[in-house]
Amino acid sequence: VIVDLGWVAGTEFVVGLGCSLVMLTVSAVQNRARKRQQPLQARAAEALAAWLAGGKEEPAAALRALPRSQQAEILMSLGSKLDGEAVSRLQQLAAQLGVTGYAQRSLASGRWWARLRAARYFSSLRVVPEGLHRLLQDANSLVRAEAVTIACASRQPEHVEQAALQLFDPPSLARFACQVNLPRAGAVAGQELAKLLANPPGDPLLALRVAGALREPAMTPGALACSHHEQPATRAAAAELLGQLGGPEAIARLQQMLSQDAAPEVQAAAAQALGTLNHWEVCGPLASMLQSPAWQVRYAAACALRKLGPPGELFLRKYADGEAEPSKTMAQFALQAPGLR
Amino acid sequence: MPDLSWLETLILIYFLIVNTFYGLVLLAAGSELTREQREIVWDTGWRILGAKTYPRISIVAPAYNEEASVVDAVKALLGHHYPEIEVVVVDDGSKDRTLEVLRENFHLVEVPPIYDKTIKTAELLHLYHSSRYPQLKVVAKANGGKADALNLGLQIAGGDLLCVIDADTLLEPEALLKLLRPFLESDQVVAAGGSICAVNGSEVSPSRVVSPAVPRSFLPGVQTVEYLRAFLLGRLGLNRWGANLIISGAFGLFRRDAVLATGGYAADTVGEDMELVVRLRRHGLDNNGPHEVVFIPDPVAWTEVPTSWKVLGRQRDRWQRGLCDSLWRHAKLALRPRYGAVGWIGYPYQLVVELISPLVEALGWLLLVLSLLFGDVNTPFAIQFLLVAYGYGLVLTVLAIAMEQSCFPRRHKLRDLLWLLWWGLVEPIGFRQFLVYHRLMGIINWFRGKHSWGKMERTGFRKTGA
Numbered sequence: 001v002i003v004d005l006g007w008v009a010g011t012e013f014v015v016g017l018g019c020s021l022v023m024l025t026v027s028a029v030q031n032r033a034r035k036r037q038q039p040l041q042a043r044a045a046e047a048l049a050a051w052l053a054g055g056k057e058e059p060a061a062a063l064r065a066l067p068r069s070q071q072a073e074i075l076m077s078l079g080s081k082l083d084g085e086a087v088s089r090l091q092q093l094a095a096q097l098g099v100t101g102y103a104q105r106s107l108a109s110g111r112w113w114a115r116l117r118a119a120r121y122f123s124s125l126r127v128v129p130e131g132l133h134r135l136l137q138d139a140n141s142l143v144r145a146e147a148v149t150i151a152c153a154s155r156q157p158e159h160v161e162q163a164a165l166q167l168f169d170p171p172s173l174a175r176f177a178c179q180v181n182l183p184r185a186g187a188v189a190g191q192e193l194a195k196l197l198a199n200p201p202g203d204p205l206l207a208l209r210v211a212g213a214l215r216e217p218a219m220t221p222g223a224l225a226c227s228h229h230e231q232p233a234t235r236a237a238a239a240e241l242l243g244q245l246g247g248p249e250a251i252a253r254l255q256q257m258l259s260q261d262a263a264p265e266v267q268a269a270a271a272q273a274l275g276t277l278n279h280w281e282v283c284g285p286l287a288s289m290l291q292s293p294a295w296q297v298r299y300a301a302a303c304a305l306r307k308l309g310p311p312g313e314l315f316l317r318k319y320a321d322g323e324a325e326p327s328k329t330m331a332q333f334a335l336q337a338p339g340l341r
Numbered sequence: 342m343p344d345l346s347w348l349e350t351l352i353l354i355y356f357l358i359v360n361t362f363y364g365l366v367l368l369a370a371g372s373e374l375t376r377e378q379r380e381i382v383w384d385t386g387w388r389i390l391g392a393k394t395y396p397r398i399s400i401v402a403p404a405y406n407e408e409a410s411v412v413d414a415v416k417a418l419l420g421h422h423y424p425e426i427e428v429v430v431v432d433d434g435s436k437d438r439t440l441e442v443l444r445e446n447f448h449l450v451e452v453p454p455i456y457d458k459t460i461k462t463a464e465l466l467h468l469y470h471s472s473r474y475p476q477l478k479v480v481a482k483a484n485g486g487k488a489d490a491l492n493l494g495l496q497i498a499g500g501d502l503l504c505v506i507d508a509d510t511l512l513e514p515e516a517l518l519k520l521l522r523p524f525l526e527s528d529q530v531v532a533a534g535g536s537i538c539a540v541n542g543s544e545v546s547p548s549r550v551v552s553p554a555v556p557r558s559f560l561p562g563v564q565t566v567e568y569l570r571a572f573l574l575g576r577l578g579l580n581r582w583g584a585n586l587i588i589s590g591a592f593g594l595f596r597r598d599a600v601l602a603t604g605g606y607a608a609d610t611v612g613e614d615m616e617l618v619v620r621l622r623r624h625g626l627d628n629n630g631p632h633e634v635v636f637i638p639d640p641v642a643w644t645e646v647p648t649s650w651k652v653l654g655r656q657r658d659r660w661q662r663g664l665c666d667s668l669w670r671h672a673k674l675a676l677r678p679r680y681g682a683v684g685w686i687g688y689p690y691q692l693v694v695e696l697i698s699p700l701v702e703a704l705g706w707l708l709l710v711l712s713l714l715f716g717d718v719n720t721p722f723a724i725q726f727l728l729v730a731y732g733y734g735l736v737l738t739v740l741a742i743a744m745e746q747s748c749f750p751r752r753h754k755l756r757d758l759l760w761l762l763w764w765g766l767v768e769p770i771g772f773r774q775f776l777v778y779h780r781l782m783g784i785i786n787w788f789r790g791k792h793s794w795g796k797m798e799r800t801g802f803r804k805t806g807a
Contacts, residue, residue: 005728012733016736020739020762022743023758113380116379116380124385171529173526179392333454
């Protein structure tokens with residue numbers, strides 16, 4: 001009330017009207033630019049696709065008609081879908097257009113979003129930039145995530161080794177990128193993970209989960225060591241990995257975990273792993289777990305018995321026909337459920 | 342300056358506080374949107390699609406008398422861009438042909454119901470798996486309300502994350518990939534939500550929005566603007582301060598273990614979505630566990646908004662009762678240092694801005710009418726005051742539209758933009774007062790202990806070529 005309300009209202013209407021006009025103008029200009037750019041973009045994309053498919057005509061001229069950001073976008077959209085020789089040609093073209101050089105310079109920028117854009121460009125085109133090790137230690141976790149993707153795609157041991165360490169970082173997108181991309185690095189990542197599991201610099205929970213996607217026999221000693229970890233979640237992940245690796249040592253340890261571990265989630269994971277291994281000699285211990293007070297253990301044991309086929313089903317029938325609960329209900333459900341096997 | 346009574350002064354002070362807060366929220370939303378835009382530029386979410394390790398997502402969609410739209414909605418859910426999705430549709434004892442329609446379209450086979458019964462719910466009648474879509478489960482249960490259906494669904498589901506979505510809501514294909522990001526960035530996140538837009542007037546084919554458009558009829562039109570402002574300003578701004586207390590019941594992603602640990606949805610409230618989020622935050626903060634709730638503006642869920650005044654009134658009445666209930670149950674959150682931004686910003690915002698505003702507005706209108714009747718009114722001052730309030734709301738609306746247009750331009754046609762501005766202009770006249778009345782009735786009904794949901798009527802989506 002100490003100000004003139006009429007003046008305030010007037011200002012508001014002017015601001016509202018001004019913003020509306022600016023927005024409408026910008027929108028109209030953008031629509032016009034979009035209409036103008038669309039044929040150019042389509043022509044450049046077509047020329048590029050034809051060239052990659054073996055055409056003679058160089059697409060550089062068509063791409064140069066576009067702003068650099070759009071050149072990069074077209075190159076990236078194709079780069080992420082191609083492989084082998086086609087990607088190499090794309091990389092050469094990008095270098096020729098100057099897009100790669102520009103992205104390389106952007107990596108040194110003080111603005112994290114400029115580094116992020118550049119890192120995304122390199123990861124889409126699968127080019128290893130200079131100073132990847134610095135990028136893997138970037139303060140921004142999104143930039144690190146892209147660096148991890150580049151490192152894993154390169155399959156070079158020194159880069160993969162540094163990338164794998166992100167698994168022990170605090171939760172971030174970089175850690176998840178590592179989780180997703182390490183399996184794509186294949187045997188190199190398997191070797192690095194085996195080393196890390198044997199001598200983990202932190203809680204190996206995530207490393208164990210990723211290791212399951214790679215299944216290198218060299219991981220067995222590490223997985224066995226991790227199965228004694230103080231955290232139940234980590235022991236459960238170790239049991240899962242042992243179930244994927246197999247072998248007499250793994251089976252012996254899994255049986256021990258099934259009967260002796262105090263945590264239900266570990267017992268359940270061990271039961272599931274034994275079912276995966278198709279080791280029918282464990283039917284007896286698994287069936288006894290149908291009496292466990294923990295639902296997840298009973299369920300995992302029932303699923304494992306179904307997976308073991310006729311020997312397991314024999315035990316399930318015995319419990320289903322018996323009187324003791326809760327094993328009776330679980331065994332009956334397991335026998336009726338079509339999707340458990 | 343005119344002479345003001347103490348009541349008028351109080352209303353004026355309230356007006357200043359609320360609008361100052363709106364201004365701050367606008368600034369925070371702008372800053373949050375800038376960060377968000379920088380993070381998503383050139384992002385390629387495709388990488389997760391070929392991944393071998395990822396969080397499993399279970400979508401739980403409660404359906405009650407959704408015969409008209411349930412098939413389209415389920416098809417859209419099954420077609421999401423994510424490596425492994427489990428879809429659990431819970432038919433909450435529908436009285437129409439919802440279950441039959443699902444059976445006919447998805448080749449359902451009955452299976453024994455094996456699940457860990459940790460939360461008590463109404464009786465599970467049948468559990469079906471689809472023989473055509475292995476990732477689809479349909480649960481038929483006795484009617485117990487939306488919260489009860491969600492509780493059963495979350496126990497049947499097996500994913501790490503739980504996506505809760507109304508059966509008549511359509512998600513953009515990459516919505517889940519986008520909403521997943523906060524969970525990957527931090528293990529402190531318990532829930533994340535995206536924007537909700539009105540689908541009325543847009544073209545849908547076969548279960549996706551192919552041509553978003555601004556509704557041309559009054560009620561859906563003004564609600565489009567209202568939703569846009571609420572999500573892009575309110576939730577985004579509060580997100581900047583870590584003070585979000587609401588994830589829309591129409592579309593949200595939750596950590597399943599956290600929801601189970603807090604006992605699932607409260608079945609004795611009509612605002613179960615807000616109540617759960619507040620409880621998750623409180624539980625996390627009390628136990629030094631994960632407690633963050635994140636709002637991301639880009640992933641969009643499209644939902645049908647009410648087209649009749651009657652249904653809209655019932656909906657807002659229910660929302661207000663839900664708000665009252667959640668704030669009452671968790672009153673201990675208010676102004677406690679241990680609850681940080683939730684206690685100092687989130688809770689007071691919901692209380693002062695969302696809960697009390699209809700009371701104050703109604704009082705203001707009543708005073709104006711009485712003053713006009715008794716000739717005791719300073720007409721120029723009253724007009725100027727109304728114009729200031731109207732103008733301020735208009736500026737906020739225009740800025741919200743501008744933010745959406747510059748960051749997520751879904752509607753490219755200038756005509757649509759003009760319609761949005763038009764609805765922004767007319768929204769405060771009539772529609773706002775209608776909402777004030779029903780929100781006020783919601784508060785009164787909450788005091789009277791009314792717990793019913795009220796009937797929602799769906800017309801189904803407008804299909805291409807239809």
